[in-house]
Amino acid sequence: MAKLVVRCFTLSLDGFSAARxxxxxxxxxxxxxRIMDWAFATSTFRKMFGQAGGSTGIDDKFAREADQGIGATIMGRNMFGPMRGPWLNEEWKGWWGPNPPYHTPVFVLSHHARPSIPMEGGTTFHFVTEGIEVALKKAFEAAKGRDVRLGGGAYVIKQYLRAGLIDELHLVLTNKLLGAGERLFEGTDEIAKTYECAEYIASETVTHVRLVKRT
Structure with a gap:
C-alpha cells in the first residue's frame, strides 16, 4: 500500500530545519x-549537480534511496520559494532551475491559486489551495500506486503529523547548531504515542533516524 513518507529531512543539533x-x-x-553539508558530500548529491566524486558510505545510501519508489511530492510554499502573498511574479519557478530534481508531479500548498508549471525532466508543479488533505489525495492519485514524499518545510510536516497522516519519517540529525529558526516537533505532543523509532544509524558525520507509525 502506498505511503506518505518524509526522507532525508535534516535537522540541526538544536532541532531546527532552517535558520531565520x-x-x-x-x-x-x-x-x-550548513546543516546540508552531509548531503553535498555524497556521491548522489554531487552527481545531481554534475560533479564527480563524493562519499559512497551510509550517507550516500540514504541519499540514493530518497527517490526510490516515489511517485509524487508535496511541499509548502516556503519550500517552493521565498515569496509571500499573491503571486506577483509568475516568472519565478522555484529554487531548482529549469530541471528540478523531483521528476514527478509536485503539489505545492498555497493560499493563492496559480496555474500548474511543467518543467524539464518530468517535474510539474501544481498549486493546491484547498488544504493538506486535498493535496494528499491529489498526490496519491498522481503517484499511481507509488509512495508520496512530503518534502517540507517543517511547518507543513507538522500539519501532517498532527493529522496523523505520515506513515514514515527519515530524519538526519547533524552536529550543527543554528540557534533559532523553525523546530520540527514543536506542537506535536502526541508523536511519542503515534510513532516509534525503527532505525537509528550513525555515520561519521550525522545520525539517520527512521520513525514509523505504530500499528
Whole structure:
C-alpha cells in the first residue's frame, strides 16, 4: 500500500530545519545551509549537480534511496520559494532551475491559486489551495500506486503529523547548531504515542533516524 513518507529531512543539533531570514539567496536562512553539508558530500548529491566524486558510505545510501519508489511530492510554499502573498511574479519557478530534481508531479500548498508549471525532466508543479488533505489525495492519485514524499518545510510536516497522516519519517540529525529558526516537533505532543523509532544509524558525520507509525 502506498505511503506518505518524509526522507532525508535534516535537522540541526538544536532541532531546527532552517535558520531565520530565509531569502532568495539563502533558502535555508542565514547560514542554515550548513546543516546540508552531509548531503553535498555524497556521491548522489554531487552527481545531481554534475560533479564527480563524493562519499559512497551510509550517507550516500540514504541519499540514493530518497527517490526510490516515489511517485509524487508535496511541499509548502516556503519550500517552493521565498515569496509571500499573491503571486506577483509568475516568472519565478522555484529554487531548482529549469530541471528540478523531483521528476514527478509536485503539489505545492498555497493560499493563492496559480496555474500548474511543467518543467524539464518530468517535474510539474501544481498549486493546491484547498488544504493538506486535498493535496494528499491529489498526490496519491498522481503517484499511481507509488509512495508520496512530503518534502517540507517543517511547518507543513507538522500539519501532517498532527493529522496523523505520515506513515514514515527519515530524519538526519547533524552536529550543527543554528540557534533559532523553525523546530520540527514543536506542537506535536502526541508523536511519542503515534510513532516509534525503527532505525537509528550513525555515520561519521550525522545520525539517520527512521520513525514509523505504530500499528
Amino acid at each position: 531570514d530565509q531569502s532568495l539567496e539563502n533558502p535555508f536562512g542565514t547560514e542554515g545551509i
